[in-house]
Amino acid sequence: MFEIWRPILMESTDGLPLATKISDLFINFPYDRLPADPLLQVVLRPECVAVLLAFYLVSKPIFLKLANVIDPKASWFVYSIAVHNFLLAVFSLVVVVYSWPVVIGHYQSYGAFDTYCDPNGTLWGSSGFGAWAFIFYISKYWEFVDTWILVLKGKKPSFLQIYHHTGIAFCMWVGVLSQSSWLKAVVLLNSIIHTLMYTYFLIKTISPKTEIKSAKYLTKAQIGQFFMGIFYSFGVLIMGEKCDTQSSRFGLACLQVYGYGLIALFVAFSKTKYRKKD
Numbered sequence: 069m070f071e072i073w074r075p076i077l078m079e080s081t082d083g084l085p086l087a088t089k090i091s092d093l094f095i096n097f098p099y100d101r102l103p104a105d106p107l108l109q110v111v112l113r114p115e116c117v118a119v120l121l122a123f124y125l126v127s128k129p130i131f132l133k134l135a136n137v138i139d140p141k142a143s144w145f146v147y148s149i150a151v152h153n154f155l156l157a158v159f160s161l162v163v164v165v166y167s168w169p170v171v172i173g174h175y176q177s178y179g180a181f182d183t184y185c186d187p188n189g190t191l192w193g194s195s196g197f198g199a200w201a202f203i204f205y206i207s208k209y210w211e212f213v214d215t216w217i218l219v220l221k222g223k224k225p226s227f228l229q230i231y232h233h234t235g236i237a238f239c240m241w242v243g244v245l246s247q248s249s250w251l252k253a254v255v256l257l258n259s260i261i262h263t264l265m266y267t268y269f270l271i272k273t274i275s276p277k278t279e280i281k282s283a284k285y286l287t288k289a290q291i292g293q294f295f296m297g298i299f300y301s302f303g304v305l306i307m308g309e310k311c312d313t314q315s316s317r318f319g320l321a322c323l324q325v326y327g328y329g330l331i332a333l334f335v336a337f338s339k340t341k342y343r344k345k346d
Contacts, residue, residue, distance in 0.1 A: 072173070073166045074196030077203060078103060079112055079244055083193060086112070087245040087315040111206055117241050121234055124212050131219040140221040149217055150273045157266035159207060163259040167200040171252055185304065185311035186249040201251045204259065205240040208233070228333040235326040242319030249312060250304050250320050253297035261286075261293055287338045294327045294334070 080086050080101045087093050094114055102109050110116045138145060174195045175183040183191055192198035211233055215225045236254075243251040264286055271278055304311050304320055312320070 072169050072196070074170070075199045075203065077108075077199040079108070079198075079202055079247075084189075085245065085247040085313065085315075087242070088313040090315050090318045093242060093245060093315055093318075111209065111241070112245065117238070120209060121237060124215070124234060125230070127212075127216065128219055128225070131216050135220045135222055138220055145220070146273060150270060152213055152217070153266045153270040153273055156207075156210070157263055157270055160259045160262035160266060163200060163204055163255065164263055167197065167204075167255050167259060170195050170197045170200065171256060183252075184249060185307070186247075187311070189247065191249065191252075192247045197252070197255075198247060201240075201255050202244055204255050205237075205244045208237040208240055226337070228330075228337055231333065232330060235322075235329075239319055239323040239326060242315065242322065246313055246316035246319055248316040248319055250301040250316070250323070253300050254323070257293040257297055261290055264289070284338065284341075287334060287341075291331055291334045291338070294331050298324055298327045 080098075081103060082101060084101075086098055086101060089096075092098065097114055099113070102112055110120070171183065171191070174191045174197070178190060182188065186192055192201070215229055215233060218225050218229075236258075240251070240254060242248075243254070268280060268283060268286060271280065301320055302324070305317055305324075308317065
């Protein structure tokens with residue numbers, strides 16, 4: 069019988085949210101409640117997150133210099149890209165396989181409201197969703213490699229890609245610190261899309277000439293997940309403090325604005341890329 073894997077990974081020493089107010093995210097950050105593991109602190113401390121995002125935004129010149137000494141057609145380089153895509157595809161599938169049953173099981177045990185708002189923290193804590201949300205958040209820094217690969221291949225990363233990677237890392241950071249219930253929309257939907265997306269990247273890396281006619285539907289699915297996530301989570305903002313904390317709603321508001329931007333950018337991308345093929 070399938071057993072749900074509930075990894076133990078906590079973002080605070082007491083299991084409670086590190087942030088409940090907006091000020092907790094920046095001015096009154098509770099450093100004393102951070103886990104002892106220095107690697108976890110890197111992705112939780114506001115100054116460390118700021119440095120990671122800033123480095124990502126200004127890192128292009130560094131990788132341009134490396135691109136001058138790397139042959140993008142070298143077998144070792146192609147193999148490295150394939151491994152990267154394979155690992156992210158498998159990772160995303162693992163998140164799908166284990167996070168969905170956690171949420172569905174919580175709904176069956178606690179009902180719709182407790183699963184939607186998680187007022188008692190049972191979804192995030194004892195049910196195990198929080199650990200998967202935390203792990204998925206950490207993976208957003210791993211995905212920076214996608215952009216660096218493009219630069220090393222001599223290609224210019226699009227604004228869409230830079231905006232995508234930077235925005236989701238920030239929004240998920242706020243969500244993890246606040247133990248936000250709305251992260252379900254991100255983890256559950258995005259893990260499915262990324263399983264398909266990185267599988268597509270893997271195939272194109274191994275066999276660039278292979279034509280995948282269904283690729284345009286993947287772009288449409290990406291746009292669809294943004295609409296679904298925005299629509300699903302909007303109730304948190306409407307219910308306010310009855311559903312989630314101030315810091316969590318701030319993160320959700322950022323995610324909503326970010327999501328509308330992604331929809332516009334992905335629609336423009338889709339029209340440009342697939343206009344001639346239709």
